[in-house]
Amino acid sequence: MSKSSLIKSFFIEIGELTYFALRFFRELISKPFELKALIKQCFAIGYKSLLLVSITGFIIGLVITLQTRPTLEEFGAESWMPSMVSISIIREIGPVIIALTFAGRIASGIGAELGSMRVTEQIDAMEVSGTNPFKFLVVTRVLAATLTLPILVIFGDAIALYGSYLIENIKGDVSFQLYFNKVFNSIAFGDIIPATIKTFFFGFAIGLVGCYKGYYCDKGTVGVGDAANSAVVFSSMLLFVLDFIAVFVTDLFFET
Amino acid sequence: MTNTGNIQKKSILKIKDLRKSFGDNHVLNGFNLELFEGENLVIMGKSGSGKSVMIKCLVGLMEPDSGSIHVLGKNLLNLNQLELDALRINIGFLFQGSALYDSMTVRENLEFPLRRHKNKFGNLKDTTPLVEETLKSVGLLKAIDLMPSELSGGMKRRIALARTLILKPKIILYDEPTSGLDPITSKEIIELMRRVQKQYNTSSLIITHDVDCARVISERMILLVDGVNYAEGTFKELEAYKDEKVRAFFK
Ligand SMILES: Nc1ncnc2c1ncn2[C@@H]1O[C@H](COP(=O)(O)OP(=O)(O)O)[C@@H](O)[C@H]1O
Ligand SMILES: [Mg+2]
Numbered sequence A: 001m002s003k004s005s006l007i008k009s010f011f012i013e014i015g016e017l018t019y020f021a022l023r024f025f026r027e028l029i030s031k032p033f034e035l036k037a038l039i040k041q042c043f044a045i046g047y048k049s050l051l052l053v054s055i056t057g058f059i060i061g062l063v064i065t066l067q068t069r070p071t072l073e074e075f076g077a078e079s080w081m082p083s084m085v086s087i088s089i090i091r092e093i094g095p096v097i098i099a100l101t102f103a104g105r106i107a108s109g110i111g112a113e114l115g116s117m118r119v120t121e122q123i124d125a126m127e128v129s130g131t132n133p134f135k136f137l138v139v140t141r142v143l144a145a146t147l148t149l150p151i152l153v154i155f156g157d158a159i160a161l162y163g164s165y166l167i168e169n170i171k172g173d174v175s176f177q178l179y180f181n182k183v184f185n186s187i188a189f190g191d192i193i194p195a196t197i198k199t200f201f202f203g204f205a206i207g208l209v210g211c212y213k214g215y216y217c218d219k220g221t222v223g224v225g226d227a228a229n230s231a232v233v234f235s236s237m238l239l240f241v242l243d244f245i246a247v248f249v250t251d252l253f254f255e256t
Numbered sequence B: 001m002t003n004t005g006n007i008q009k010k011s012i013l014k015i016k017d018l019r020k021s022f023g024d025n026h027v028l029n030g031f032n033l034e035l036f037e038g039e040n041l042v043i044m045g046k047s048g049s050g051k052s053v054m055i056k057c058l059v060g061l062m063e064p065d066s067g068s069i070h071v072l073g074k075n076l077l078n079l080n081q082l083e084l085d086a087l088r089i090n091i092g093f094l095f096q097g098s099a100l101y102d103s104m105t106v107r108e109n110l111e112f113p114l115r116r117h118k119n120k121f122g123n124l125k126d127t128t129p130l131v132e133e134t135l136k137s138v139g140l141l142k143a144i145d146l147m148p149s150e151l152s153g154g155m156k157r158r159i160a161l162a163r164t165l166i167l168k169p170k171i172i173l174y175d176e177p178t179s180g181l182d183p184i185t186s187k188e189i190i191e192l193m194r195r196v197q198k199q200y201n202t203s204s205l206i207i208t209h210d211v212d213c214a215r216v217i218s219e220r221m222i223l224l225v226d227g228v229n230y231a232e233g234t235f236k237e238l239e240a241y242k243d244e245k246v247r248a249f250f251k
Helices: A003-029 A035-074 A078-119 A122-128 A133-172 A176-186 A189-215 A221-254 B051-058 B081-088 B106-115 B128-137 B153-165 B183-200 B211-217 B235-239 B244-250
Strands: B011-022 B025-036 B040-044 B066-071 B091-094 B171-175 B203-208 B220-225 B228-233
Touching (some): A003 A189, A122 B091, A133 A189, B011 B203, B025 B066, B025 B203, B025 B228, B040 B211, B051 B066, B106 B128, B183 B203
Parallel strands (some): B040 B220
Antiparallel strands (some): B011 B025, B011 B066
């Protein structure tokens, strides 16, 4: 594909995704609600990611602390470790890395699941029986991703901080109480609120892109793989764009 | 229509001059069809001749480029979403690959449409009797708690039929009901289709390229060639045609 047609198809995709998002909101507010399916999806999506998020969070905590410590030691500033690490994890590293792993797990999962339902005509079968597949499949999944990612990020952040504490405890002999006292003294609502708000948007984007790719999956055997694959690529890209916007907006409102 | 026996019968489905192209691929080029109450109409065509495209236009899964479609007295192409969904309850659709919901058990597959049509079925507290009754009529009550992945091809087809029957449709559209099945299972499915037709008092439009299926079940046939109705008549009439394109079906 030439460069210009690549850019063109990117904007077409953005347009179609926007249309898909509008349809989501339209169907979200119209009755009936698929409450049972929503709860099932929340559980499936949240539970599926729990182990992954725990491991990712723990390693983030270990690595950041190990990497930062020598530099701070050089300046004799090890006592700043807890506040520095907690701020960077909570503001930026936790949300972004955990959202990326979530995208890898959930966007591809949803893309493949809905894609294979499209290819095997299950979505058509729902439509033909006069039921609303968009509501049952898409609305529940997007909503579940939007609601569960923030919880997972908070959980992952906590585990990351615990990992960081372990290193501090081993290397610097810092007690649990001292470490977390310092953490809670240094983080403010101005760190937590914007970081949590942006994870709702991340979750929404991941669910939406996964559903969009799966729902409009091409027929044929390669279609499902393509849907899963491009769902991850597209949603990860979108995450960085959203993160940039979030940081920009936060800077305007919170940093004065 | 040429067939004199149908004059007093009520027309419940009528397609006029249906056209549909995908780019340069002109699939349907003015297809006509009329289905009468209580009859079995078979559409035969080679694979890739546009049978599935035609039948998908009939339930609003695809939009034709031009032409008109009337189902149960309603102009299908003028309906809004609510009216279309209401009409769809009366049209059963059996997909070529069964299209069972593979994340749900057989019971949930049957309940799925039921629970979402409270207008027609009321607020069913207990759907079990209806589900069991329907499964019994396709002879698969024992499969009620199985997952689709645990079923054979023939069983899937039966469950898919049960899933359409549970809505008590007036018309059933079959997209290649015997494709991918061995000859014995095919015969069983055809037998079942005939039995169900009597029990539920439905009219059927059956799409197939299987001559044996057509011989047994058809009361009237239309051959779909090059996107138009190439020939019409009973199985016997068509079998006697001298035309080469018609002969090719009966070889
Ligand atoms: N969604 C689609 N997009 C493009 N072409 C299609 C689509 N659906 C069907 N076709 C084309 O229409 C023709 C008829 O297909 P189909 O109706 O599935 O054949 P069959 O008679 O075997 O059921 C085929 O050439 C197919 O490639
Ligand atoms: Mg077909």
